[in-house]
Amino acid sequence: MSNLFPTYNKWPITVKEANGTTLIDDNGKRYLDFVAGIAVCNLGHCHPHVNQAIKNQLDKVLHVSNLFHIEGQDDVANQLVSNSSGDLVFFCNSGTEANEAAIKLVRKATNKKKIITFYQSFHGRTMGSLSATGQDKIHQGFGPLLEGFTYVPFNDCDALKAVVDHEAAAIILEVIQGEGGVHEVTSEFIETINMLKEKHKLLVVVDEVQTGIGRTGKAFGYQHYNLSPDIITVAKGLGNGFPVGGLIGKQHLIEAFGPGSHGSTFGGNPLAMAAATATTETIFTEEFLNEVLDKGNYIFSKLKNAIQSSIVKQVRGKGLMIGIECHQDVSSFISSLRDDGLLVLNAGPNVIRLLPPLTVSYKEIDQAVESIASVLNKVTVNSN
Structure with a gap:
C-alpha cells in the first residue's frame, strides 16, 4: 500500500531515464x-x-534566503x-504561487477586490489561484472561495462589458486556455479588453505559465496580439x-510591492536562477523562436493532412x-497512443493536447503525427 495521497490518476509508467524528447521506463x-x-x-x-549550470551551482551555494543578494536573480x-x-x-x-502573487499585487495596487476571470480558465490550486480559476470541478469541496472573482465566458465581448465597472480591479486571462481545451483568444476580445482597460483604469494580468518561455513561438504568448499586460x-x-x-x-506597480509586502523563502534561490539563466538565454533568441x-x-499542416477521421472536430493552437x-x-x-510509445495529454474530456519539447525534430514530429493519425483514423473505420 502506498503512503501517498491519491491526488493524481497516475499512468502505469515509472520513468527511469530521460533525454531530449525520449523517456525510458523501468522495463x-x-x-x-x-x-x-x-x-x-x-x-x-x-x-x-x-x-x-545547475551542477556548477551545486558546488557554490544552494540556499541563503532573500535577505541576501542572490547571484543570478x-x-x-x-x-x-x-x-x-x-x-x-x-x-x-x-505558477500557482506566481498567480497568488498577482492577485495580491492587484488588490494592493488598486485597493479594489473585484477581478474578472473566465470560464474554463486554470490559474492554480492555492485558495487565491483556485478562486481565480473558472472551473466548478476545481472548486468542489474547497468552499467558500476567496471573494471578489467574477467569471464570464471566454471571448464573449458583450459578457465582459456587462461585468466591468468602476469597482473592477483587473482582468486575468490566458491568451490560450491550456487546461480548458487549447482555446485561443480572439483579436476582437483583445480589443475589448484594451478598451475596458483604458476606460476603467483596469490592470491586465496575463497568465503565461503554460504559454510562456517560447511555447507559442514568441517569448510570451501575449506577444501574438495587440496587448501590453501590466502583470x-x-x-x-x-x-x-x-x-x-x-x-x-510594470514600473507603476513598484510601490505596491515594497519591503514586507510579499515574500518567498525559496523564491529565486541560486539553483533555480542557474537553471532559469541557462534556459532563457537559450530560448530567447530570434533564431530559436522562429x-x-x-x-x-x-x-x-501534417496533422490536417494525415487525420482523415470524422471523429476530429478541429485542430487548433499556436x-x-x-x-x-x-x-x-x-x-x-491517449491510452492507445501511450501503448504505441507516444505520450500526449488531454485538455478537458474531448481534446488531445500536444506539448512537445521545443527542441523536437521534424522527424519526431512526423513520427508523432503518424501515430496520432493511425489511432484516430481507425475510429472511423471501426465505427462504420
Whole structure:
C-alpha cells in the first residue's frame, strides 16, 4: 500500500531515464514525449546547458534566503523584462504561487477586490489561484472561495462589458486556455479588453505559465496580439524542470510591492536562477523562436493532412501548443497512443493536447503525427 495521497490518476509508467524528447521506463520501453512535464521541459529532458549550470551551482551555494543578494536573480530578471512589456520581477517557485502573487499585487495596487476571470480558465490550486480559476470541478469541496472573482465566458465581448465597472480591479486571462481545451483568444476580445482597460483604469494580468518561455513561438504568448499586460505570470518552462516561477510587472506597480509586502523563502534561490539563466538565454533568441514557429506550422499542416477521421472536430493552437478536439472522450485514444510509445495529454474530456519539447525534430514530429493519425483514423473505420 502506498503512503501517498491519491491526488493524481497516475499512468502505469515509472520513468527511469530521460533525454531530449525520449523517456525510458523501468522495463526499458522508450517513449516519444509530447508532454514535456506539462509544458515544463521546453528544451527537452536533461538539456546539457541547463544541467551543467545547475551542477556548477551545486558546488557554490544552494540556499541563503532573500535577505541576501542572490547571484543570478538580476540576470534572469533582465532576460524576462527585456523580452516582455514588464520592468520588475518577483521570483517564487511555481505558477500557482506566481498567480497568488498577482492577485495580491492587484488588490494592493488598486485597493479594489473585484477581478474578472473566465470560464474554463486554470490559474492554480492555492485558495487565491483556485478562486481565480473558472472551473466548478476545481472548486468542489474547497468552499467558500476567496471573494471578489467574477467569471464570464471566454471571448464573449458583450459578457465582459456587462461585468466591468468602476469597482473592477483587473482582468486575468490566458491568451490560450491550456487546461480548458487549447482555446485561443480572439483579436476582437483583445480589443475589448484594451478598451475596458483604458476606460476603467483596469490592470491586465496575463497568465503565461503554460504559454510562456517560447511555447507559442514568441517569448510570451501575449506577444501574438495587440496587448501590453501590466502583470505577467510565468513558471513551468522557466527552469526546464527545476521548480521556479515569477511575476513580471510594470514600473507603476513598484510601490505596491515594497519591503514586507510579499515574500518567498525559496523564491529565486541560486539553483533555480542557474537553471532559469541557462534556459532563457537559450530560448530567447530570434533564431530559436522562429524555429518553434516553423515547427508549429509544420505539425499543423501534417496533422490536417494525415487525420482523415470524422471523429476530429478541429485542430487548433499556436506554436507547439496544440489541441485536437474530437467528438467524443479522448481518454482511450491517449491510452492507445501511450501503448504505441507516444505520450500526449488531454485538455478537458474531448481534446488531445500536444506539448512537445521545443527542441523536437521534424522527424519526431512526423513520427508523432503518424501515430496520432493511425489511432484516430481507425475510429472511423471501426465505427462504420
